[in-house]
Amino acid sequence: MVRPRTNRQRAEVTVIGAGTFGHAIADSISRSEIRTALVTRSETRLERIRQMLARSSPYLMAQRLGDAPLGEYVFLALPSADIAEVVGRLASYHSEETLGYVSLSKGLTAPDGETPHELLSRRFGSIRSAVISGPSLADEMPKHGAHFVVASSSHTLADKLVLLMDGEYTSATGSNDPTGIEWAGITKNAVTLGFHACLAATGSLNQAGAFAGQLFTEIYDYALTMGASPRSFAGIAGIGDLMATSHASTSRNVRAGQLIGSGHSVGEAEARIKQVVESLHTIPLLERRINQDHAATTTPTITALSNRIVGNLAHEQWIASLTSR
Template sequence: MTDATTHPSGPRVAVLGAGSWGTTFAKVLADGGSHVTIWARRPELANEIAVGKRNSDYLPGINLPRTLNADWRLPAVLEGAEQVYISVPSQSLRANLADVSPHLDSHAIVVSLMKGVELGTGSRMSQVIADVLELPANRIAVASGPNLALEIAKEMPTAAVVASDDLLTAQTVAATATNPYFRSFVNTDVIGTEFGGVLKNLIALAIGIVDGVGYGENTKASILTRGLAEMSAFAAAYGAQPETMSGLAGLGDLIATSESPLSRNNRAGRLLGQGYSYSEVIASMQQTAEGLASVKPVLELARARGVLMPIVEQVGQVLDGTLAPKDLAPHLTTDDVPQGE
């Protein structure tokens, strides 16, 4: 771990996005020995991070590494960066990348920290990165797993998975994103790793909804288990490796996001279950609950491959106002006789 007397020995990296997750991951990287500069859109927030080593808006009470820098000027953040980690709202990624492109080093690896599907195109975040930045697969990676930002910022031990089509790229990023309290594993299943991070948000919304209604642990356990089955069927239909859904990017992330009050998607679901409207929930959230925007494109993708996702369908109906939150739980299956567990 670096401190005020230790010069970073790792690669020069940039983190784009100074929300709770972007700042936390910047801390992870700095504590692993990297030269880290984080991009904050607001100059005052960049100054607080760079000078005060705090981010009081998104990580109150957390001391950031003395080696962590910040800037609001994107070209300055990207200059010389060997790895660029992106943590912006998924629906604004394409617009942000247009600003990144002119300043990206020609050999830099770009890593997605986002968990969403683009509205309109149904594209995963790595696909948007490849499209806009015109990057080959060996310069793109994704990171996912049970990533509740505040716990990690408090240096509670956790693990994540880094995926890339190129194993060496995954290993390079994983080595950078590892420190005494954060361990990164690797795989080459980009599709499964990304979809795991997206789909678990939708099940977490369902868990939050029934929690807000007041249903108990049996209901939540049923949704959690059947939700994992829906995630696995969907991911397999799009070419993911089945074992990915039982790993950190699938089951691990699903448990953390569904059960923790720190989860934005769980909180959004609970508010819906308590009777708040979709617009009221959006207005009350300080940061984006990615699951809310991902329901529609995921259902479109599911229907395109003939994948049945009854729980996610019910969540969509709650968001549309066509299903009362209290009626979500009885609709755990389709009208057909359910198969298996």
């Protein structure tokens, strides 16, 4: 007998972030008959989400953050720009019954450029922190599935999360390299945006390919200094995710790159896309982080793209720098 929805009961899994991706993740987990709460921070959206979920799995419910205790596993399906604020609020809801906090973000957090996993580990401990990444375009998940890599320094946590994510239309594998898996996702977003920005600016696939390769190398070299494994960049969460995203016309990083490369500002790009674009905020944070770390890596490509994004380099100057390479 299927248990009825009770919107204030404790779920086994809490997914915070009721956007398209968060909904797809929550729906996937609930299809394995796991009580799953899709959590929104917006009171105005709550009733609309509940009506939408009425046609979904009976194991999926909608909640507002704070309405019910957190689940055993808490997934953060949020833009990285929102992670720090939400993690700060989660600290007041935390209990020993919550076994894992999982980042699905592929960007850096403000103001210091911490990765979400670094932030979660600092707040809740590394054995309770994990990262999930991989080719997982939300609009494709119900029909074509998705492929995830689950990474944690805790083998127990990683194994449990693999079981949760290995569902009706998704597959999951485990990794003990959360640093590498997370930085591979960050790199994927930045390189996708950079490639399409350069292509829109120059009209040259050769130029765009060279620019993307240089950008990839600079972030990759820095990630290695953070302890990332090269294998994580070569696998599903690295090259696999990069290939999928860079070819997806619906990707916000693709569209933002095209707009930035056509001369639009960050504000104009996000207004047209009507979504937060992680890489637009991550690239300047990344440049600042690398400079503050005094890392033994040179980052002229990151610096040029960051200056174009924040407005320190005029669009025409940025194009001139691309064509003079």
